[in-house]
Amino acid sequence: AQKITQTQPGMFVQEKEAVTLDCTYDTSDPSYGLFWYKQPSSGEMIFLIYQGSYDQQNATEGRYSLNFQKARKSANLVISASQLGDSAMYFCAMREGINDMRFGAGTRLTVKP
């Protein structure tokens, strides 16, 4: 069964606008971590933001925030004030045990000038 689902293969956003990238997950473990990584065309994996399952507040890192809705098992990434350099693939990931991290299929974001 798919653990991480990203339903948007591609998204477009106008420069300086905000955009939300969707992510839902499936787990029966009460303890887990949720992550978002950015992969630009150069190929490296860049960590953006982390949310723990017991964290009471939504995580924020600069222009990135994670909209965590635990009951709905959703962990959407919000990018505010989009920049051209935000154009990339974005992966949602979950770590249930300490052993491995599972990734979604990704969303390709294109920022239009």
Place this chain on the structure above:
Amino acid sequence: NAGVTQTPKFRILKIGQSMTLQCTQDMNHNYMYWYRQDPGMGLKLIYYSVGAGITDKGEVPNGYNVSRSTTEDFPLRLELAAPSQTSVYFCASSPGTGYGKLFFGSGTQLSVL
């Protein structure tokens, strides 16, 4: 501050050849991972290790082998390369506690022709 270093960056193999992808980290992390990323897809776990001398299979281990003789090094061995192993390979590491993020290497692009 090298982090996670992978070599080579690119490689072309003929069907049936073997090779070893090298991965080393200088952060004294206990946990190390090998992922593969097929074109347009997310990352899938091949093998992981929770410490020197301990390895275990991930989601897609067939056709690969690993060893972990030191904390720093986690090589991935491809035996009898097949076209289905054409992919980008990422090595990653993390500390052994909590649900921390993974630190990724820059990837190895492998083509099997």
